[in-house]
């Protein structure tokens with residue numbers, strides 16, 4: 001296969017933000033392609049981000065991957081697998097230098113793999129001059145990390161399960177712009193540690209051993225329809241009800257695996273009660289939790305300060321990260337990655 005001519009470097013940079021699922025993804029019908037057993041629905045955040053520079057350089061013997069200034073072989077292997085798909089599309093074999101930076105903790109339940117693969121695919125496609133639309137980038141980002149399919153889009157996005165075996169119809173699409181209904185997300189960080197069971201391992205264990213797998217699959221379409229309708233109607237109470245139900249259902253499914261998956265700690269649990277108490281007092285807020293112990297409280301903008309103050313007080317809450325809703329993955333000037 002041809003290579004980029006010697007001396008020519010093809011490079012581009014991109015930024016993407018994590019997304020938080022309101023109707024959760026859990027379970028793979030194809031592990032290699034990251035095809036989900038259910039569709040899911042999310043919001044993309046604004047102020048926490050991944051910025052990634054990809055340089056295809058003919059002189060390189062192998063891909064190199066630098067995360068926050070440090071070489072990382074394990075993350076590099078996953079990035080190489082994604083780049084191989086893009087290299088095949090472009091008809092080249094040239095290796096790349098990947099420099100990536102997160103302004104938030106990596107692998108600790110803040111969806112760094114979602115923003116990471118969305119930024120990687122967007123930067124690499126631009127560097128190679130591949131004219132891929134957002135749906136195609138969503139399919140490619142999904143192969144790196146399922147939830148990355150959704151970070152290609154801003155605001156509210158839905159990732160379709162798809163039905164094809166090759167995964168070409170399993171991509172996200174936008175539902176509503178961030179500016180059309182600008183909710184806020186208050187994250188209570190309760191641990192900075194990397195999670196003990198990865199989402200992939202957790203999903204496989206769940207599929208093998210949880211007795212609730214069939215109920216999970218058969219009730220997802222109704223949850224998605226309810227969430228979609230709530231978003232289009234800007235109906236906060238309805239979105240709160242379906243989002244909390246989906247979060248608790250996902251964790252119940254995972255807790256019922258053998259051995260059961262417990263992603264929460266005591267502070268996560270205190271956060272769930274705190275959010276429910278605030279809502280009982282009339283504060284427009286609901287919770288969601290992913291495959292880690294961070295508590296994410298989603299609220300109307302006027303409630304954010306009160307929610308942050310209440311969560312901050314809880315024993316075990318280390319710090320608060322507050323975000324709005326933001327844009328999808330996009331190309332950025334290359335110098336902003338090193339800045």
Ligand code: PMV
Nearest residue numbers: 021024025146147199290291
């Ligand atoms: O995309 P992954 O492999 O990081 O899995 C994400 C799983 C959850 O965050 C728990 C749910 C979701 O829909 O994002």
